[in-house]
Amino acid sequence: MAYREASMELNQKVVDGFRFLPPSLKTWVKTFIPDEDFKDPIPWTPMSKPLSKVTIALVTSAGISLKSDPPFDMEREKREPIWGDRSFRIIPKGTTEKDIDVNHLHINTTYIKQDINVILPLARMAEFEKEGIIGRLAPSAYSFYGFQWQNNDFLREAIVPISKKMKLEGVEAILLTPA
Amino acid sequence: MGIPRSAAIEYPYGRPVGQVGDKEGQRKVLLMALSVLEKAKKPGEVWHLPFTWPEEPKKTEWQPPEMSPLIKFYLEDIKKARKG
Numbered sequence: 001m002a003y004r005e006a007s008m009e010l011n012q013k014v015v016d017g018f019r020f021l022p023p024s025l026k027t028w029v030k031t032f033i034p035d036e037d038f039k040d041p042i043p044w045t046p047m048s049k050p051l052s053k054v055t056i057a058l059v060t061s062a063g064i065s066l067k068s069d070p071p072f073d074m075e076r077e078k079r080e081p082i083w084g085d086r087s088f089r090i091i092p093k094g095t096t097e098k099d100i101d102v103n104h105l106h107i108n109t110t111y112i113k114q115d116i117n118v119i120l121p122l123a124r125m126a127e128f129e130k131e132g133i134i135g136r137l138a139p140s141a142y143s144f145y146g147f148q149w150q151n152n153d154f155l156r157e158a159i160v161p162i163s164k165k166m167k168l169e170g171v172e173a174i175l176l177t178p179a
Numbered sequence: 180m181g182i183p184r185s186a187a188i189e190y191p192y193g194r195p196v197g198q199v200g201d202k203e204g205q206r207k208v209l210l211m212a213l214s215v216l217e218k219a220k221k222p223g224e225v226w227h228l229p230f231t232w233p234e235e236p237k238k239t240e241w242q243p244p245e246m247s248p249l250i251k252f253y254l255e256d257i258k259k260a261r262k263g
Contacts, residue, residue, distance in 0.1 A: 015187035015189045015227045017187065019189055019236055020189065020191040020232065020239060021192050022192065022250075024246075024254075024257050027257045027260050027261055028257055031257065032253070032256075038181045042223045043181065043183055047216055051213055051214075054216070078248050080248075081249050081251065081252035082249065106192075107193035107241065107243060108240055108243055109193070109243070110240075111193060111194050112193065114199045114200075117196060117202075117205050118193075118194040118195075118197060118199060118205070119193065119195060119196060121196050123202075124196070124202070124206055125209070128213075133213075134213070147249075175209075177195050177196065179192065179195075
């Protein structure tokens, strides 16, 4: 996996991507996902301006939904263990842990419900915007459910509409926090 | 999947930005993760962030309350792989 790449700066820490993963999931990954580097072309857009001028959107696969929206479908996944809800939710700027539900069968969701910023750092990014560290935090953040296999339906149903909205909102960079 | 730029962090699954209520810690992680946008020069670069989680893995309670459907489904294969 890519985590093997050497540390590049600051110190020599090399992150062990398995250290804080549940042991059974670690075994599953090592058994069923080939340990090989990604060989296909990787999309690349160079940064054309400094961070302090860039509009950034947050995206997470943590299964966060607004209490006013339908939650992600956990019941079907319980019946079909290799199916994951492929819908997405818009999480507006300013949303806090009080406004959300979190549904995800692979993590302990308690912490996100206590502080949304542990995975969708809307409050921290709003501080950075105010301080001029980033240009702008986009009006919308996005959550989907991170249990997607190579899945064209997911690309069509979630990623295409998300990218269209990002374009409308002038998004230039994205921070994706996976779960 | 090919990821344009990665900031790898050795934090528990489900809390990549930091601990509950730790504003300063979350800021530090994010500032360094965002700096990768400016520092990475080619697709696929992985920058390893130097942060250390303050608890041992066994004490972090990352597990969902119930075993995930995937793990249940593959439990026998997982047990076999562990023995092997």
